[in-house]
Structure formats: structure tokens, C-alpha cells
Amino acid sequence: GDSVTQMEGPVTLSEEAFLTINCTYTATGYPSLFWYVQYPGEGLQLLLKATKADDKGSNKGFEATYRKETTSFHLEKGSVQVSDSAVYFCALSDREGGNKLTFGTGTQLKVEL
Amino acid sequence: EAGVAQSPRYKIIEKRQSVAFWCNPISGHATLYWYQQILGQGPKLLIQFQNNGVVDDSQLPKDRFSAERLKGVDSTLKIQPAKLEDSAVYLCASSLDGLYISNEQFFGPGTRLTVL
Numbered sequence: 001g002d003s004v005t006q007m008e009g010p011v012t013l014s015e016e017a018f019l020t021i022n023c024t025y026t027a028t029g030y031p032s033l034f035w036y037v038q039y040p041g042e043g044l045q046l047l048l049k050a051t052k053a054d055d056k057g058s059n060k061g062f063e064a065t066y067r068k069e070t071t072s073f074h075l076e077k078g079s080v081q082v083s084d085s086a087v088y089f090c091a092l093s094d095r096e097g098g099n100k101l102t103f104g105t106g107t108q109l110k111v112e113l
Numbered sequence: 114e115a116g117v118a119q120s121p122r123y124k125i126i127e128k129r130q131s132v133a134f135w136c137n138p139i140s141g142h143a144t145l146y147w148y149q150q151i152l153g154q155g156p157k158l159l160i161q162f163q164n165n166g167v168v169d170d171s172q173l174p175k176d177r178f179s180a181e182r183l184k185g186v187d188s189t190l191k192i193q194p195a196k197l198e199d200s201a202v203y204l205c206a207s208s209l210d211g212l213y214i215s216n217e218q219f220f221g222p223g224t225r226l227t228v229l
Contacts, residue, residue: 004155036220042222043116043117043204043220043221043222043223044156044204044206044220045220046217046218046219049217089155089156091155093216099161099216100146100158100161100169101146101148101156101158101206101218102158103155103156103157104155105153105154105155106153106154106155
């Protein structure tokens with residue numbers, strides 16, 4: 001079945017540091033890939049998505065590239081801010097899996113001054 | 114545009130009791146999802162509706178969980194009887210049409226259930 005593996009947290013960075021959160025996936029078909037973010041006390045929000053190989057999703061300075069050859073969708077940001085502190089979830093949606101979202105376990109990011 | 118609404122936000126019950134959660138999706142969204150998020154894990158789909166029909170309930174523990182979406186709008190998720198391992202956040206999400214693979218799902222704030 002479909003699965004998503006992402007790096008364990010928490011990840012603690014200083015403000016303006018470079019961020020990478022690794023995500024790899026297993027899927028039977030050709031999935032769409034997503035990053036969702038959950039800020040403290042809030043619901044899940046879509047951060048960015050990519051629907052086919054080599055697509056790059058980007059939003060709020062975050063970006064991720066759909067790499068079919070390595071089955072990866074790593075999240076990056078060049079300079080994090082304290083306000084980026086949240087839990088980040090990698091997910092996939094596969095038509096052969098009924099289009100439901102399959103999530104990774106989440107990575108908590110803490111950004112300190 | 115109003116988001117996905119859920120109630121209650123918090124619920125504490127004792128094991129073997131029953132509980133119900135309510136979800137109102139974004140207006141016009143055909144697809145509604147219920148996810149269970151156990152602490153430290155990612156959300157797991159329990160059931161997916163397309164209008165008022167069930168698309169996927171393969172991971173719903175049907176001996177104790179039930180869900181309905183009458184008239185294809187609001188939905189309720191019920192647990193009867195609850196077990197300790199049901200302690201989790203229950204998330205409702207909706208999308209315009211779940212048949213489209215890249216269709217964005219919008220999530221409600223969730224209901225945090227604690228079973229004592």
C-alpha cells in the first residue's frame with residue numbers, strides 16, 4: 001500500500017538558518033504530493049503541492065520538488081523565521097488509493113532567535 | 114468563505130461510553146473525509162464520502178465506529194462503545210470533488226477526544 005516516510009523531529013534551528021525536511025514515498029500509481037503545516041493550536045493547512053514528476057511546489061518561501069527517480073519530495077526553505085515553528089506533514093494522494101491522503105508522521109520544527 | 118466547522122472541540126468520556134462528532138464542510142464541497150490523528154502520528158483516513166455515498170471506509174473499525182452524511186452536507190461520526198485507544202484528534206476535511214487526484218482538502222480544527 002501507499003506510505004510516506006519523513007524525518008523525525010523535533011528539528012531545532014536558529015532564525016535565518018536553512019531548512020530541509022526529508023520525505024520519501026511509496027505508491028502504486030502516480031501520486032500527487034503535498035506538504036501540510038499545522039501551527040500551534042490551529043488546523044492543518046496546505047502549504048504546497050506538486051502533481052507530476054519534476055514539478056516544484058512553492059509557497060511562503062518554502063519549496064519542494066517532485067523527484068520520481070528517488071521517490072522524494074523534500075521540503076526546503078532558505079531562511080526560516082520564528083513564525084515557521086509548526087509541525088510539517090508530507091502526504092500523497094493516489095488515484096489508485098481512492099484519492100485519500102496518506103500522511104507521514106509529521107516533523108516538528110522549532111525556530112529560535 | 115467559511116471553513117470546515119467541527120464540534121465539539123474537546124470531549125472527555127469514560128471507556129465504554131458513546132460519543133458523537135459533527136462536521137459541516139465548506140459549502141459546495143462534494144467530498145467529505147474523517148481522519149483520526151493519534152498523538153505523534155499523521156492523520157489516518159477513517160471514511161470518505163462523495164455526496165451522501167461512502168467511497169472508502171476500509172479503515173473504519175465498523176464494530177464501534179459509524180458515520181453518516183445525510184443529504185450530502187453535514188456529517189456525524191459516532192463511537193460506541195469507546196476504548197482507551199480511541200483517544201485522538203478527529204479531523205474532518207472537505208474538497209470540491211475527491212475524484213480529482215490533486216484536489217485540495219480543507220481541514221477543520223478537529224475534535225480532541227480523551228477516553229479515560
